[in-house]
Amino acid sequence: MLRAYRSSDVAAAERPLLEAGVPLMERASFAVATVAARELKRRGHTVTGSRILILAGGGNNGGDALYAGAVLARRGAAVDILRAGDTVHEEGLRAALDAGARVLPEDHVATAARAAGLWIDGLAGLGLRPPLREPLAGLVTLLEQERDAAPDEPIVIAVDCPTGIGIDDGGLPGPALRATVTVAMAVPKPGLLAPPASRLCGRVEVADIGLAIAEPPAVATLTGADVADVLREPDESDHKYTRGVVLLGTGSPEYPGAAVLTAGGALGGGAGMVRLDSPEVAHLVLRSYPEIVLGMGRAQAAVLGSGVPVSDIERLRAPLDRALDEQYPVVLDAGALALLKDGYADLPSTAVLTPHAGELAELLAARGEGLTRQEIEAAPIRAVRLAATVTGATIVLKGSTDLIAGPDGPVYAQPARSHWRATAGAGDVYAGLLGALLAGVGEEISRAGHGYGQPALLAAAASWIHAEAAHSNGPIRAGQIADRIPAAIAGALHG
Ligand SMILES: NC(=O)C1=CN([C@@H]2O[C@H](COP(=O)(O)OP(=O)(O)OC[C@H]3O[C@@H](n4cnc5c(N)ncnc54)[C@H](OP(=O)(O)O)[C@@H]3O)[C@@H](O)[C@H]2O)[C@@H](O)CC1
Ligand SMILES: Nc1ncnc2c1ncn2[C@@H]1O[C@H](COP(=O)(O)OP(=O)(O)O)[C@@H](O)[C@H]1O
Ligand SMILES: [K+]
Secondary structure, rough: OEHHHHHHEEEEEHHHHHHEEEEOOHHHHHHHHHHHHHHHHHHHOOOOOOOEEEEEEOOOHHHHHHHHHHHHHHOOOEEEEOHHHHHOHHHHHHHHHHHHOHHHOOHHHHHHHHHOOOEEOOOOOOOOOOOOOHHHHHHHHHHHHHHHHHOOOEEEEEOOOOOOOOOOOOOOOOOOOOOOOEEEEEOOHHHHHOOOOHHHHOEEEOOOOOOOOOOOOOOOOHHHHHHHHHHHOOOOOEEEEEEHEEEEEEOOOOOHHHHHHHHHHHOOOOOOEEOOOHHHHHHHHHOOOOOEEEEOOOOEEEOOOOOOOHHHHHHHHHHHEEEEEEEEOOEOHHHHHOOOHOOOOOOOEEEEEEEEOHHHHHHHHOOOOOHHHHHHHHOHEEEEEEEEHHOOOOOEEOOOOOEEEEOOOOOEEEEEEHHHHOOHHHHHHHHHHHHHHHHHHHHHHHHHOOOOOOHHHHHHHHHHHHHHHOOOOOOOHHHHHOOOOOHHHHHHHHO
8 A cells, every 4th residue: 555644744754763863865865866777777878978957956855866966976977956946955965066966057957958868856845835936936837848848858756746746735736847757755745646746746656765654644545455455255154145235226218328337347346246226227237237136125235326317316315215224335426416415414434425526516515615626626635535524425536546535544546547447437337346345345334333434445446446447558448347347356366
């Protein structure tokens, strides 16, 4: 699991180590130099003879970059230093100059940026309070222009974070310098995992500098190994009912395919049985999946609303009330979200809402929280937390990176593996898959009194599986994503 911590938590963890004289900056700069050398090699270059630009701001982030420049200069690189602060880290500067680096005259920035095959962004890190002020804002804008104009894009290594991003909230409040690789010191920070800031980070590598934080993270990303821990594999004591029955209230004459896709997601996700309570489209679903059973009945989880138009949502009220009364998990997607606009003031965390940004804006507006779609997209961590707080439910904000929040615990940020996933019906497949995972542990969650953040963890696992199933180098249909879920689960369980 990637665990991201806010800058204040990292600074607090760093303090005793620095007081004890642990050479954190030496380790940090060595990690940056190592990544830089490796990235050059990947592109067929050597450190010797490469031209490297060190962007050194006024804080310790600049210090890391300067020491990294010293290491690379000693290995034969031509290193130019841009001093971007009134003062820069003095020892770092001396080390770099002693190793043969040179300080650029101010009016040479554009020329040096064009000449360098690799930039090291040490303008600011944990100490930055965005948005960037002048002159740094103008410098970053100029560097972005130079990069876009360059026939051969430079490799940009961000020290700790791309300068300018909202490191703690994932926002992008002003200019920021896009990275090829971000070398996160000790732990990632929320903006490295969550959009929109995460889109500027390139590949995130975590450098082990000897600092660990034990507290719960602010933002987390599950890996395949975490998903294997979360999933429950059937054993000899299981039968179809213990595996979990998923009840679907999905699809309609207007959107019949949604019933097929949620059924595909739920069956692919390993439900013991899938019941469909949408008589008008049952014949169609049976044609694809003869495994399904028709009609209401006992269930361990329900999936309601995918492909149900607002004009038809009253039919979802009875299955929703039943899930809430009997305290089993319920996924509320698409049309079912409209049902929440009146009443349902205090939902349990086992109600999992799966809006996209537009639907989340409507849901929040109905609860007196006026956030526009644009505001949600600019600060989605804040929006998803707010929605979990005001509803009591678990929220899955779907997008290029799914963001998942329960009323407590971390926000999970699960990135897509391929943007071909953004296709109609992919969300329906997700809803069905999540229903299957929740049904597998449905009664356990109920016995645990809805606690422990478990629905959020399962929703994050569903996002990982969905991203894996949708991984593709070319177009993929939603139905194919459903078909590939079993292989994605097997891959998580057995590598
Ligand atoms: N502690 C350690 O030994 C270790 C720390 N480590 C490294 O230190 C980094 C943290 O260093 P840090 O705390 O010195 O702050 P840093 O990120 O360099 O930024 C401060 C500079 O930014 C400027 N600035 C701020 N806001 C601004 C704005 N809006 N617009 C424009 N400028 C703005 C601010 O200027 P000021 O506001 O003071 O005028 C100042 O010049 C951390 O990310 C990691 O890389 C690792 O080596 C491990 C060991
Ligand atoms: N840019 C993107 N890259 C990858 N996946 C995306 C992107 N945008 C959205 N998605 C995913 O695509 C799906 C879209 O869901 P949704 O909007 O509900 O569509 P539908 O209702 O047609 O199924 C979600 O699983 C979401 O995570
Ligand atoms: K930086």
